[in-house]
Amino acid sequence: MVPRRTDWRGDRHAAQPRDCDNGMMWLRLWAAMVIALALPLHAGPAPRPAEPVDHVDPFIGTDGTGHTFPGPSRPFAMVQPGPDNADSGWAFTSGYQYRAPQIIGFSQNRASGTGIPELGDVLLQPSQTRRDDFASRYAKDSERATPGYYAVTLADNGVRVELTSSLRTTFHRYSFDKVGRVWVLADLQHGLTFMTDRQPVLSNDVRMTKYGFEGVQQRTNWTRRTVAFSVAFDHPVAEVIAMPPRATDAAPRFLLAFDLKGGRVLQAKIGLSTADIAGARLNRKEIGGWNFAQVAADSKAEWNRLLGRVRIEGPQQQQRIFTTALYHAFLHPSVISDRDGRWRGPDGKIRKAAKGLRYSTFSLWDSFRAAQPLYTLLVPERVDDFANSLLDYADATGRLPIWPIWGGETGTMIGEPALPVLADIWAKGFRGFDGKRALATMVATASEDAALSQWSIYDRYGYYPYDKVEGEAVSSTLEAGIGVDAVARMAQLLGDNATAQRFRMRAQGWRKLIDPETRLARGRDSEGNWRTPFDPLKPTSPLNNPGDYTEANAWQYSWTPALFDPQGLGEAMGGAAHFRQMLDRFFFELKPSSGAEYLGQEAMIGQYAHGNEPSHHIAWLYAFTDSPETGHRLVHRIAHDFYKDSPDGIIGNEDAGQMSAWYIFATLGFYPVQPASAQYVAGIPLAGRAHIRVPGRPALDIIREGSGDRLGSVVLDGAPLTPTAIAHRRLVRGGKLTFTTKR
Known part of the structure; x- marks a missing residue:
């Protein structure tokens, strides 16, 4: 760092040198200035070399008809948690539009860039206080997105939301403005649908646990499918309040209260499965412990390894467009088999892969x-x-x-x-x-x-x-x-x-x-x-x-x-x-x-x-x-x-x-x-x-x-x-x- 002017002349509150030392003092100061000016402008450790993830901007394609999303994912993953601005309509096929003014919650899966909405299962929305409407405004400059990580501050709800994930499990971290009791809306009616007048939930089975809830649903929208889920928080549920059902609801919405005592952070892990609750529970255990930073770091490292397979030399803008394109291309097809190899096929029957993984989300007419x-x-x-x-x-x-x-x-x-x-x-x-x-x-x-x-x-x-x-x-x-x-x-x-x-x-x-x-x-x-x-x-x-x-x-x-x-x-x-x-x-x-x-x-x-x-x-x-x-x-x-x-x-x-x-x-x-x-x-x-x-x-x-x-x-x-x-x-x-x- 180049010394400031006051560094050369000494602070005005410092003891003044004796007259006989003035000549030597100025000589030393002159030598120090020459040496300082010869050093690099930024002192300290050299900046780290750019990594592949540094060239990825998950917001590319989120404004307009690209229909991408900024939430985290592992390569070809089963889950892609992210913010939902709405629950229906062609513009919101991934749940997100860059210029939408509010976030209604964070669901656990979606498809990137499709022309028809689907998934959007198990929406959670935290709030510092209990409110009639948990939707919240947010400032665009509070959003952060990089491969494996997303964050935003919900202005109306008094909470900073961070998301990361493993292959089959999503990980939420909520940092509230104040200590004390906090709330999380769990909306199991929510889903990304094309037609608002069509009932997407065919059947629903939900059970509460000490630390969360589990369940399985039959849903229909673009296709008929089964989604099972296992949700666990790192604090016990203090209270459950059922929300009044709306005329179109076929699945519950409820408020979960948590007493964080002297803390301000609440975390949740959500495992999903196409098979059953046991599969969702097994998938949730893919993430051991509650080290959010480690899971995000592991995701970043996995993306660095994969994106690093192709590197180009060119201007920074070109590298960002290219590497983001690689990132988007590696989101799908999506793993559909559980950790034990089981998956549910289009005939509704559960199968088990003899070896390897099984995938879905093949947009074949496009991707072939x-x-x-x-x-x-x-x-x-x-x-x-x-x-x-x-x-x-x-x-x-x-x-x-x-x-x-x-x-x-x-x-x-x-x-x-x-x-x-x-x-x-x-x-x-x-x-x-x-x-x-x-x-x-x-x-x-x-x-x-x-x-x-x-x-x-x-x-x-x-x-x-x-x-x-x-x-x-x-x-x-x-x-x-x-x-x-x-x-x-x-x-x-x-x-x-x-x-x-x-x-x-x-x-x-x-x-x-x-x-x-x-x-x-x-x-x-x-x-x-x-x-x-x-x-x-x-x-x-x-x-x-x-x-x-x-x-x-x-x-x-x-x-x-x-x-x-x-x-x-x-x-x-x-x-x-x-x-x-x-x-x-x-x-x-x-x-x-x-x-x-x-x-x-x-x-x-x-x-x-x-x-x-x-x-x-x-x-x-x-x-x-x-x-x-x-x-x-x-x-x-x-x-x-x-x-x-x-x-x-x-x-x-x-x-x-x-x-x-x-x-x-x-x-x-x-x-x-x-x-x-x-x-x-x-x-x-x-x-x-x-x-x-x-x-x-x-x-x-x-x-x-x-x-x-x-x-x-x-x-x-x-x-x-x-x-x-x-x-x-x-x-x-x-x-x-x-x-x-x-x-």
Whole structure:
């Protein structure tokens, strides 16, 4: 520290030196000043190097349509406690919106960035005094969030709330303004719901204990599910007061009083389970003792290890956006099995995993595109358990899941997106699950009729006629192609050539919907007549049917076959030159849609809508044209314009990691355009350097040479790679991956 002026001249209250010492005194002071000025400006210990968690801001995506949340979580955890500002509505699918003025309580689980609310179980809300309404205002500058930790001061309730968690248990610490009796509202009616007029609680069983309460509920909202809970405080319950039931209540709300005597701190641990109370109690014991700081530190250390697998070199803002994207991508899928391996499946029966973990919260229609491929690259130790989780779900229902959460199946979205996930995992060499079992399950899922996959109709016509299905006929046809192509790839890898050929032929149904006049995918009826009138710019979905597309329009969905056959789509659109012209028109000539943000029509460039997943691969398709540099520029523009280091930094639902996975791949310089192919398409990395260090695998160093926006070459350890077919197996063998650019 540079001495202050009064340090040089002595304090005016100090004894004055004798005259004969004045010369020596000034000489000493002059020497001390010279030495001090030569020292670093900040004395004391050197600042610690930045850790990966220092680059994470959990508030990114919490303002607007990102629908993320700032509460703590472990990687891929069963529980994610956090603040709830409301209990219903599309804006509050995670329970939280950055600008909401009050907090109604803290529930124990939620999903990150989804388009439909779910979970929000066992809400607790502390207060210094007993009040009629426990909701409280809070100051934004009182909020703190970092991986594994969240805190806020409830201004009206006189309490500082801190949250942390383990894999299956949440940990609350309440620091009250005053000593004495304090209160906690326990609201078991609460849950995150989409429709306020629907009763979410089907049954309820709660029992009080000396130090808290336990129970089990049957709930229905997005899916039907069971949640068991075991809540224990570090002080005995002094009094229980039942709250008067409201007209819509089917579960109790009660006040718990605690006498803290001379203290001001009350702590709680909440274990959850899909199985039963015994499972919730066992999970709660995952945290031994009451050392809140240690649990938070353990969570921070776990996140540091995981986030440290990928590091980039670049400006601080870019590092925050990138590392936060990693953090968001690693929140889901979520562990669903208890400490003893038990979990409840979509048929309501309790199962036990023979080994490993079982997962739920698979936002498959979104995540099969980039998030699931990202896990094969960065968290390979979990991938076999992901596959076994999907197959175990199929054992319970007879088919692979579409959108499971908390062990239940929501049946949300179209297609069979688990098919490309399994094919991708197998193609990349994972063998911790039974391949023949997987293929048999995939064949059944892609053959037997279900609510949305009406394969008998698809096989009869080769596509879904719009007069034979209830909307989304074109999108369903194109998504069917993704699924059956994945089955063909899986069968080929397993040596079942007959099945591979049969499904390869079935995957060509999309060609029947390419209108030769517009070269777009257009609806046809069962007689083969084209949809008339035809507006290729009108986005549709079940929310505004009749329509042939899923949260998109004809222009946005017509690029879907490129997810498994980009060359074939290019030919169907008139060849390479016409393919590029169609892309140019899509991005640069057509005006953006407006007023349909609920259909993902946001974060737009022309008709490209980055706010929804059907568009996510389209900029990368320029790699298959004579102008790949146009795609490189667009990828950089999308990353720059639609990802920010701020609460509104994600435009469009995060969708359990997919939005973040897109940014991560763009930063690294490649993207899984064909998710089930075990290959990537090259771009130009957003970061000058990136370092991937995954335990058990050789290191991969990524280097961007030059400052141009045209890709000259992609070379791995001196061997050139094909930009449209970078093999996953080569990347995981490590080495030096160099992208050379030119102007």
